Amino acid sequence: EKRFRVEALTDTIEMDGPEVQHMRVLRLKAGDEIHLFDGTGWEARARIEDLDAFTVTMIVLERFQNDLELPQPVTLALALLKGDKLADVVRACTELGVSRFQLIKTQYADVPDLGDNKLVRLRRIAEEASKQSRRAVVPEVLAPISLKQLPSVPLGFVAHPGTQDTVLSKLSWDGQVWFATGPEGGFSASEVELLKQKNFTPVTLGKRILRAETAPVALLGAVVSTGV
Numbered sequence: 001e002k003r004f005r006v007e008a009l010t011d012t013i014e015m016d017g018p019e020v021q022h023m024r025v026l027r028l029k030a031g032d033e034i035h036l037f038d039g040t041g042w043e044a045r046a047r048i049e050d051l052d053a054f055t056v057t058m059i060v061l062e063r064f065q066n067d068l069e070l071p072q073p074v075t076l077a078l079a080l081l082k083g084d085k086l087a088d089v090v091r092a093c094t095e096l097g098v099s100r101f102q103l104i105k106t107q108y109a110d111v112p113d114l115g116d117n118k119l120v121r122l123r124r125i126a127e128e129a130s131k132q133s134r135r136a137v138v139p140e141v142l143a144p145i146s147l148k149q150l151p152s153v154p155l156g157f158v159a160h161p162g163t164q165d166t167v168l169s170k171l172s173w174d175g176q177v178w179f180a181t182g183p184e185g186g187f188s189a190s191e192v193e194l195l196k197q198k199n200f201t202p203v204t205l206g207k208r209i210l211r212a213e214t215a216p217v218a219l220l221g222a223v224v225s226t227g228v
């Protein structure tokens with residue numbers, strides 16, 4: 001069944017744009033029932049009232065909350081990476097349930113900053129990946145900030161080679177959870193100190209050194225292996 005994204009799940013929804021073209025390609029017509037989602041976790045069953053070349057009018061029949069989300073919102077603080085690696089991480093970690101990406105500038109990163117076009121592209125990738133895995137939440141991708149600007153978090157974990165603690169031994173779902181992974185050159189000692197002050201516990205991802213784009217997937221993989 002095809003799902004369509006709408007801005008808000010009001011009782012009656014009028015919409016134009018590419019989704020309307022898509023509906024026409026699928027030969028949907030007045031009277032057909034469709035599935036809508038708003039990007040914040042709500043979904044609805046709706047009926048098409050009217051569909052012309054440019055506009056569709058839909059009536060919401062039933063709203064429900066999508067239950068595919070992790071027990072609490074998870075933010076990944078992700079160091080900037082070169083080329084398409086960020087896109088790969090955003091795609092995979094959206095599938096794994098991350099609800100927000102906070103890009104971070106770090107000392108040993110290969111790239112100092114990220115252009116607006118790239119940010120827009122990452123947001124589109126998050127939207128596509130979210131649809132793909134049938135989530136109703138489209139993760140936000142927040143423009144890069146420095147580590148200093150990162151807030152103190154209620155519960156956080158930073159993947160750092162050479163540590164002993166494991167994420168699963170310390171993870172709880174009492175509130176929002178943050179994860180952080182470094183750039184190809186890793187986090188500096190002072191960056192790890194700063195993260196610790198902000199409540200991030202250093203954790204291991206095994207004895208081998210993982211590439212910067214593999215580490216977040218391994219970290220989230222450990223989390224979802226618990227069945228959440």
Ligand code: SAM
Binds near residue numbers: 180181186203208211
């Ligand atoms: N030369 C760097 C170092 O020793 O810290 C290697 C950095 S690694 C290529 C990139 C990032 O992946 C790290 O900053 C860390 O967040 C994560 N990472 C890679 N392997 C890891 C491991 N075995 N345990 C924990 N984190 C790891």
